Amino acid sequence: MSGPPPLALITGPEELRAERGVDSILAAVRASEPDAEVVRVHPSSYQAGELLVHASPSLFGGWSVIVVHDMDEADDALVEDLVGYLEQPADAVTLVVRHKSGNRGKRVLDALRKGGARVVEAKAVKTDRDKHEFVTGEFRDARRKIAPEAVGALVLAVGKDLRELAAACEQLIRDVEGLVEVDDVTTYYGEKVETTGFRVAEAALAGDEATAMALLRHVMLGGLDPVPIVAVLAMQLRQVGKVASAGRGGSAQLARDLGMAPWQVDAARRVSQGWDGERLGRAIQAVAQADVDVKGGIRTEASVRSPEYAVERAVLEVCRQRNG
Numbered sequence: 001m002s003g004p005p006p007l008a009l010i011t012g013p014e015e016l017r018a019e020r021g022v023d024s025i026l027a028a029v030r031a032s033e034p035d036a037e038v039v040r041v042h043p044s045s046y047q048a049g050e051l052l053v054h055a056s057p058s059l060f061g062g063w064s065v066i067v068v069h070d071m072d073e074a075d076d077a078l079v080e081d082l083v084g085y086l087e088q089p090a091d092a093v094t095l096v097v098r099h100k101s102g103n104r105g106k107r108v109l110d111a112l113r114k115g116g117a118r119v120v121e122a123k124a125v126k127t128d129r130d131k132h133e134f135v136t137g138e139f140r141d142a143r144r145k146i147a148p149e150a151v152g153a154l155v156l157a158v159g160k161d162l163r164e165l166a167a168a169c170e171q172l173i174r175d176v177e178g179l180v181e182v183d184d185v186t187t188y189y190g191e192k193v194e195t196t197g198f199r200v201a202e203a204a205l206a207g208d209e210a211t212a213m214a215l216l217r218h219v220m221l222g223g224l225d226p227v228p229i230v231a232v233l234a235m236q237l238r239q240v241g242k243v244a245s246a247g248r249g250g251s252a253q254l255a256r257d258l259g260m261a262p263w264q265v266d267a268a269r270r271v272s273q274g275w276d277g278e279r280l281g282r283a284i285q286a287v288a289q290a291d292v293d294v295k296g297g298i299r300t301e302a303s304v305r306s307p308e309y310a311v312e313r314a315v316l317e318v319c320r321q322r323n324g
Contacts, residue, residue, distance in 0.1 A: 004094050008118045009119045022067060198236075244268075280321070294311060
């Protein structure tokens with residue numbers, strides 16, 4: 001069995017992925033050194049020479065893991081101590097350096113890579129595509145499957161916070177047997193306004209006025225904010241417009257070109273078959289007006305008195321344009 005990794009670099013701004021990266025290194029160390037001591041170093045409280053003290057051999061022997069957090073915020077003393085340490089790393093020590101971004105401490109990063117450090121990427125998760133890939137990766141790592149549409153519904157439901165999204169994936173993996181589908185997401189997270197917005201938009205773009213209005217009025221009675229519902233409706237219409245104007249091509253290629261997920265391209269294609277450019281344009285205008293109204297924008301003669309009514313009117317107009 002090979003020993004613990006002597007050097008590791010966790011690079012990137014995403015906190016959850018960085019924490020998991022550190023945990024993966026600790027797990028690798030403890031696989032062969034279960035009693036390894038963990039020491040955490042923070043730039044805000046660092047004193048010159050502290051790193052070398054932590055790296056000194058213990059009277060009782062054993063392995064040590066030194067985790068240097070936020071090295072991109074390090075002062076000169078910590079940078080110099082790290083550079084000096086990397087010129088001659090200590091035995092029975094694993095040095096883990098966490099660096100979010102920027103050029104601060106570049107000499108340390110270069111020395112770590114030159115020294116063969118195990119590198120873990122903690123890339124930012126910002127766009128919908130990033131979040132879809134994150135969810136898919138969570139299920140893939142667990143050797144489970146989730147329907148593409150369910151991925152989209154889950155991102156809409158809890159995608160604002162990556163930790164919440166990760167916890168939702170964990171719950172569905174634990175509690176749902178077999179393929180995870182949209183109905184499963186709705187069962188667990190159906191009260192989330194973004195999930196409901198997804199279902200309202202889906203019904204409205206299909207011209208199913210009864211279903212769309214029933215869903216909408218249910219959440220309105222629950223006192224949920226109409227702003228995200230309008231946002232989801234606008235997003236769905238934009239996706240249909242993008243795909244309709246893009247012409248032919250494979251889903252994967254169009255997804256790359258349009259910044260969408262392949263399943264979103266397929267869904268938008270299905271919906272776009274019931275629309276033409278003129279009616280789609282009128283629907284987009286109606287939703288844009290609702291967006292102004294629910295956010296308290298400048299009132300016009302066409303404006304309405306309440307955000308709730310603004311959303312209802314927009315949903316009805318989308319349904320009517322679809323069926324026109």
